[in-house]
Amino acid sequence: MATEAFTNLSAEKRQRILDKGVEIFTKYSYGEASTNQITKELGISKGSLFYYFGSKKDFYLYLLETSIQLLLPQDQSIAATDFYGIVFEALHRKLRLYEGGRKEHILFVSRGAKETHEEVKAEKDALIGRYFVQAQQGSQAVLKRAIDTLDIENPEKTERLLTGMSLYVDAIINRYLAFYRDDPGALFQNEALVRSEIKEYLDLLLYGVINDERH
Known part of the structure; x- marks a missing residue:
């Protein structure tokens, strides 16, 4: 899940990372989307991705949970x-x-x-x-x-x-x-x-x- 470092980012930067992450995993399966591809499209380093979320897996699960909450009335x-x-x-x-x-x-x-x-x-x-x-x-x-x-x-x-x-x-x-x-x-x-x-x-x-x- 997201770390305090991610929550401390500006709302605009957090939203851009979330939107781009959802876009990536909508186009590609978890296995198809490499960490290199993810960080390149997000415009951040691998170190930043791990700093914000811990791992690719945690990033994916955070995106999924966030999306689910948006779809519940x-x-x-x-x-x-x-x-x-x-x-x-x-x-x-x-x-x-x-x-x-x-x-x-x-x-x-x-x-x-x-x-x-x-x-x-x-x-x-x-x-x-x-x-x-x-x-x-x-x-x-x-x-x-x-x-x-x-x-x-x-x-x-x-x-x-x-x-x-x-x-x-x-x-x-x-x-x-x-x-x-x-x-x-x-x-x-x-x-x-x-x-x-x-x-x-x-x-x-x-x-x-x-x-x-x-x-």
Whole structure:
């Protein structure tokens, strides 16, 4: 992880090193990116890289953890109070992560999930695993809030309904992420299409579960 020497750099220099590091490891696997290449593109010496991060491995893991934190929603507050309002407000917030400056971080994390180099695999898998758990917990919390607005015929089905909805929504979003993996920003531009498909599947799941004839 980063040393105090790195944190003491100017914000501009820290950001440049992080951005360039993410760019390098998005283009190349961990094994393909040599220390010489990394330091040359960063514009620093090998000694500085080790002074700031300890090793190439620690630099890579620091970049991965930093990128993951950028992709986790920081604001969990939702203004909507109806079922689809809550679901789609949360979806809109999530898709906004895929536009602008986070594109490279998304591509980096996606590539990192497939990284197999033995030097980083164990720690990388742990980071990616925690990321997926946190993301799933956040999604389920939103869906639970949305479900609480419904008039459920059988409250005992609530847990199964939550599980089913989570599977539907995650599967749909992951399919779109895979389709737009080379241009994640385009996913935000196609939000209406994603919303339409999610609503179609959730309507099917809700049919016969809520006391509402408006389907």
